Amino acid sequence: MSEIHPIAWNSGSRILTLLDQTLLPSREKYIDHTDPETVAEAISTLVVRGAPAIGCAAAFGLVLASYQYSGTDGKALAGWVADAADLLADSRPTAVNLAWALKRMLEVLEKTGGQDVGRIQNSLEAEAIAIFNEDLASCRKMGNIGAGLVPENARIMTYCNAGALATAGYGTALGVIRSAHRMGKVRTVWVCETRPVLQGARLTYWELMKEGIGCTLVTDNIVGSLMSAGDVDLVVVGADRIAANGDVANKIGTYTVAVLAERHNVPFVVAAPLSTIDLSKATGESIPIEERPPEEISGYGGVSWVPNGARIYNPAFDVTPADLVHAIVSERGIAQAPYSSSLNALFASGD
Amino acid sequence: MSEIHPIAWNSGSRILTLLDQTLLPSREKYIDHTDPETVAEAISTLVVRGAPAIGCAAAFGLVLASYQYSGTDGKALAGWVADAADLLADSRPTAVNLAWALKRMLEVLEKTGGQDVGRIQNSLEAEAIAIFNEDLASCRKMGNIGAGLVPENARIMTYCNAGALATAGYGTALGVIRSAHRMGKVRTVWVCETRPVLQGARLTYWELMKEGIGCTLVTDNIVGSLMSAGDVDLVVVGADRIAANGDVANKIGTYTVAVLAERHNVPFVVAAPLSTIDLSKATGESIPIEERPPEEISGYGGVSWVPNGARIYNPAFDVTPADLVHAIVSERGIAQAPYSSSLNALFASGD
Numbered sequence: 001m002s003e004i005h006p007i008a009w010n011s012g013s014r015i016l017t018l019l020d021q022t023l024l025p026s027r028e029k030y031i032d033h034t035d036p037e038t039v040a041e042a043i044s045t046l047v048v049r050g051a052p053a054i055g056c057a058a059a060f061g062l063v064l065a066s067y068q069y070s071g072t073d074g075k076a077l078a079g080w081v082a083d084a085a086d087l088l089a090d091s092r093p094t095a096v097n098l099a100w101a102l103k104r105m106l107e108v109l110e111k112t113g114g115q116d117v118g119r120i121q122n123s124l125e126a127e128a129i130a131i132f133n134e135d136l137a138s139c140r141k142m143g144n145i146g147a148g149l150v151p152e153n154a155r156i157m158t159y160c161n162a163g164a165l166a167t168a169g170y171g172t173a174l175g176v177i178r179s180a181h182r183m184g185k186v187r188t189v190w191v192c193e194t195r196p197v198l199q200g201a202r203l204t205y206w207e208l209m210k211e212g213i214g215c216t217l218v219t220d221n222i223v224g225s226l227m228s229a230g231d232v233d234l235v236v237v238g239a240d241r242i243a244a245n246g247d248v249a250n251k252i253g254t255y256t257v258a259v260l261a262e263r264h265n266v267p268f269v270v271a272a273p274l275s276t277i278d279l280s281k282a283t284g285e286s287i288p289i290e291e292r293p294p295e296e297i298s299g300y301g302g303v304s305w306v307p308n309g310a311r312i313y314n315p316a317f318d319v320t321p322a323d324l325v326h327a328i329v330s331e332r333g334i335a336q337a338p339y340s341s342s343l344n345a346l347f348a349s350g351d
Numbered sequence: 352m353s354e355i356h357p358i359a360w361n362s363g364s365r366i367l368t369l370l371d372q373t374l375l376p377s378r379e380k381y382i383d384h385t386d387p388e389t390v391a392e393a394i395s396t397l398v399v400r401g402a403p404a405i406g407c408a409a410a411f412g413l414v415l416a417s418y419q420y421s422g423t424d425g426k427a428l429a430g431w432v433a434d435a436a437d438l439l440a441d442s443r444p445t446a447v448n449l450a451w452a453l454k455r456m457l458e459v460l461e462k463t464g465g466q467d468v469g470r471i472q473n474s475l476e477a478e479a480i481a482i483f484n485e486d487l488a489s490c491r492k493m494g495n496i497g498a499g500l501v502p503e504n505a506r507i508m509t510y511c512n513a514g515a516l517a518t519a520g521y522g523t524a525l526g527v528i529r530s531a532h533r534m535g536k537v538r539t540v541w542v543c544e545t546r547p548v549l550q551g552a553r554l555t556y557w558e559l560m561k562e563g564i565g566c567t568l569v570t571d572n573i574v575g576s577l578m579s580a581g582d583v584d585l586v587v588v589g590a591d592r593i594a595a596n597g598d599v600a601n602k603i604g605t606y607t608v609a610v611l612a613e614r615h616n617v618p619f620v621v622a623a624p625l626s627t628i629d630l631s632k633a634t635g636e637s638i639p640i641e642e643r644p645p646e647e648i649s650g651y652g653g654v655s656w657v658p659n660g661a662r663i664y665n666p667a668f669d670v671t672p673a674d675l676v677h678a679i680v681s682e683r684g685i686a687q688a689p690y691s692s693s694l695n696a697l698f699a700s701g702d
Contacts, residue, residue, distance in 0.1 A: 025658040193648065195546060195570040201648075201657050209658055217663045219546040219648055221571045221604025225669035228606065253572025255579065256607060263610055297544065297552075297570055301654035305549050307376040307557050312568045318576035 004164035004207060006048060007056050009129065014067050016060045018048045021165055025206040035068060036061040036084035043091040043098070046197060050166020051240045051276050052135045055097030058088040059128035062105045066121045077117050078109050081124070093288040094249055094317045095240040096278040101131055132168045138273040138331035139170035146176030146236065146271050146329035150185045154233045157190040157223065160251035161203035162238025162271065172238040172271040174207060176329060181213045189215035190226060194251060196296040196314065220253050227264035235261050239272040239328075246322030246339025247284025252315055258324040267326040274330055277343055284319035292316045355515035355558060357399060358407050360480065365418050367411045369399045372516055376557040386419060387412040387435035394442040394449070397548065401517020402591045402627050403486045406448030409439045410479035413456045417472045428468050429460050432475070444639040445600055445668045446591040447629040452482050483519045489624040489682035490521035497527030497587065497622050497680035501536045505584045508541040508574070511602035512554035513589025513622065523589040523622040525558060527680060532564045540566035541577060545602060547647040547665065571604050578615035586612050590623040590679075597673030597690025598635025603666055609675040618677040625681055628694055635670035643667045 008017040008030075016033040022045065023029050031047065033039050039061035042048050048057045065084030069077045085102045092098060108127045112120045150156065156177055163174035170178065180186050189208055194200035201217055208215045218226065226232050235257055241249040248254070248270050261268040281287055294312035298304050306312070328335040328342075332349050335342035359368040359381075367384040373396065374380050382398065384390050390412035393399050399408045416435030420428045436453045443449060459478045463471045501507065507528055514525035521529065531537050540559055545551035552568055559566045569577065577583050586608055592600040599605070599621050612619040632638055645663035649655050657663070679686040679693075683700050686693035 026655075193546070195544070195572055198656050201661075205661055206658050209661070215662070217648065217657060217661050219571075219603070219665075221546055221607055222664070222666065222669075224607035224610055225603060225666060228669070252570070252576060256572055256575035256611060259575055259614055260607060260610055297568065300651060300656060303652035303654050304377075305651060306552050306568060307560055310552075310556055310560070310568050311566070313573070314570075315573065315576060318573075318579070 004169065004210065006053055006165045007060070007132065007168060009060050009132065011125065014064070016057070016064060018042055018057065019165070020047045021049060021203060022046055024202050034064060036065040036088060039064065040088050040091040043088070050161060051095035051097040051238065052167040052172065052273060053165065054092060054095055055101035055275060056132045056135055056168050058098050059101045059105050059131045061088050062102065063125045063128045066124045069117065072117055074113065074115060074117055074120055077120055078113065081109055082106065092290060094290045097275045100275045104131060135168035135273065136170060139167050139172060139175040141331040142172055142271050142273065142329050143170060143175030143179035145333060146269065147179035147183055147185065149234070149267070149269055149327060149329070149334070150176065150180035151233055152185050153187045154180065154185055155188050155190065155231055156186060157192065157226070157232045157235045157257070158204060159192045159200065159237045159254055159257050160194045161199040161207070163204055163207040165203050165207060166238060172273065173236040174204065176236050176271050177213065178211060181211070186213060189213060190232060191215050191217045192220045192223060192257070193217060194253065195220055199251070223257050224260045227260050227266055232266050235266055235268045237270055239270050239276050240317055241281070241287050242270070242272060242277045242328065242343070243281040243284045243287060244279045244340060244343060245283050246325055246328065246337065246343065248320045248325060249284055249287045249289070249317050250320065252318050255318040255320045258320040262324050268324055269327050269329060270325055271329040274332065274346060279343070279347070284321065287319060290316045355520065355561065357404055357516045358411070358483065358519060360411050360483065362476065365415070367408070367415060369393050369408065370516070371398045372400060372554060373397055375553050385415060387416040387439060390415065391439050391442040394439070401512060402446035402448040402589065403518040403523065403624060404516065405443060405446055406452035406626060407483045407486055407519050409449050410452045410456050410482045412439050413453065414476045414479045417475045420468065423468055425464065425466060425468055425471055428471055429464065432460055433457065443641060445641045448626045451626045455482060486519035486624065487521060490518050490523060490526040492682040493523055493622050493624065493680050494521060494526030494530035496685060497620065498530035498534055498536065500585070500618070500620055500678060500680070500685070501527065501531035502584055503536050504538045505531065505536055506539050506541065506582055507537060508543065508583045508586045508608070509555060510543045510551065510588045510605055510608050511545045512550040512558070514555055514558040516554050516558060517589060523624065524587040525555065527587050527622050528564065529562060532562070537564060540564055541583060542566050542568045543571045543574060543608070544568060545604065546571055550602070574608050575611045578611050578617055583617050586617055586619045588621055590621050590627050591668055592632070592638050593621070593623060593628045593679065593694070594632040594635045594638060595630045595691060595694060596634050597676055597679065597688065597694065599671045599676055600635055600638045600640070600668050601671065603669050606669040606671045609671040613675050619675055620678050620680060621676055622680040625683065625697060630694070630698070635672065638670060641667045
């Protein structure tokens with residue numbers, strides 16, 4: 001079991017502790033949060049990142065908001081929490097898990113309308129803990145289900161970080177790799193560094209090292225060469241939002257990996273919980289794509305390698321069309337084309 | 352005309368001055384070389400890089416070797432120069448221009464066998480200067496020829512640095528862009544940063560800025576997303592070696608760009624002088640691919656972002672199969688498929 005805890009809720013002290021992922025792998029620093037504003041900032045600055053993880057963090061952000069309210073008026077509390085939800089919703093636009101978690105929390109708020117403040121607060125806390133625990137359980141299920149798609153002696157490529165750090169724990173894509181590794185199926189993992197923020201080099205490599213899973217770090221632009229040489233058996237990635245037709249928004253560059261995988265007949269598998277699937281978006285075209293600061297591209301750690309005044313374009317995500325996706329692994333099973341029906345079937349299936 | 356001089360030979364003082372490209376864009380430092388050993392080191396450490404440029408540098412390296420000989424025995428001088436040629440040949444394996452330039456120099460050495468030492472030295476110097484001047488002239492011709500392939504109002508993507516810095520001056524791919532820009536055809540240039548050594552971010556952006564050509568820097572993994580959005584009209588890259596069948600070895604990641612270009616019907620054009628075409632290699636499979644140190648991937652400028660002890664794989668080049676190449680622009684005209692005949696025709700055509 002993974003000993004990586006990117007998000008920890010302390011119920012007694014009402015503190016949300018986040019592992020600062022911007023400092024990994026050189027420093028393992030944990031930061032305590034007691035208000036929704038700093039949680040929103042932690043999300044937007046990538047202290048906590050990964051679609052399921054930011055959903056969990058945002059839910060606890062609302063719990064912190066509710067506990068900040070010290071009055072006795074349930075309606076005033078609800079307004080207070082709703083304001084915090086607006087703030088958190090704006091912290092990052094692409095991953096739908098954020099909106100999904102906030103929606104679950106606000107539904108609890110609505111259901112508990114008229115109850116006293118303490119009971120509303122307790123219900124919100126219970127819901128956030130449920131979101132967290134469900135995500136952890138989903139990752140474990142996804143891992144075991146997805147491992148069935150991994151061939152023996154597999155050389156698996158993964159992109160960005162869809163690991164314990166990106167979830168409540170265990171991971172989505174890395175959950176599949178962890179489970180497959182425990183079954184003895186993994187020969188090696190190709191870790192793409194994932195420019196510009198280097199989540200692969202900094203986070204995924206660190207996680208796989210901790211777990212003792214053999215891996216090799218490569219630049220993103222080696223993917224085609226590795227596949228052309230026949231050195232990749234399977235690609236597994238996570239997702240930030242999946243549209244109703246199976247289009248997958250994920251870290252910028254994922255589309256490129258998928259195109260190369262198709263050319264070289266390498267199965268391209270996406271692992272994501274149902275909370276990442278947004279049936280309200282017919283296709284990937286309507287998924288909002290976040291544009292992030294140019295400083296993420298112009299340098300790292302105080303060192304800049306770009307001419308002063310350079311114009312930089314830094315979209316953080318791209319959309320992989322459904323026809324390049326071999327399978328979507330969820331906690332309720334595997335969906336395959338045609339996704340318009342198979343994704344609906346997952347939602348209809350119940351646990 | 353470009354005012355960038357990566358390589359300058361001072362005939363009077365017999366000094367080869369190289370612009371240290373590892374320090375760009377933050378420092379513009381020139382280093383004097385007076386012996387072949389430090390030239391070989393400059394080539395292997397990327398002080399000077401780019402296929403045509405390392406050919407020119409190696410030729411002057413042999414001139415330096417010849418002037419180091421202070422005796423009067425022409426045969427001893429020849430041995431001395433041949434030893435230096437072996438050293439220089441080993442400095443980098445993939446770009447064929449290096450071997451091509453050394454071969455031209457050694458042919459002069461053979462022809463001048465029996466002459467006195469001073470005449471041999473002068474002949475070698477004249478040949479190196481000829482190689483340099485021919486490269487500069489070739490780049491200008493290639494630029495004008497290749498610009499004919501650029502549509503009006505073009506958004507051109509380029510990868511790595513195939514510019515003045517990579518040649519005697521003007522550039523191959525950037526030569527095409529320069530010429531097209533002078534014709535008013537270039538709307539903008541997408542500069543891929545080109546991991547791991549960031550030749551795009553550091554060198555190409557710097558060159559285009561100096562020339563006043565509008566450009567935007569992006570990470571390599573945005574290529575698919577940009578093409579998918581219809582934002583790229585043409586790709587122009589250089590080459591390190593082209594096989595007889597038109598397979599193109601170039602900076603790692605070029606193959607990925609070519610695959611995406613094909614998917615999105617974007618013409619993928621290679622600009623390279625005849626000295627880059629190696630008819631002795633039937634296909635790209637037999638082109639040696641250099642593997643470079645892991646430190647190029649693990650960090651930059653003294654900052655590391657990778658866990659200690661990480662295993663890293665760093666091939667510096669890949670091979671783009673000929674069927675993805677829309678055209679090869681040379682100083683003698685444009686070759687298109689089938690390359691097995693069109694490349695031969697270029698060599699047969701004479702100037």
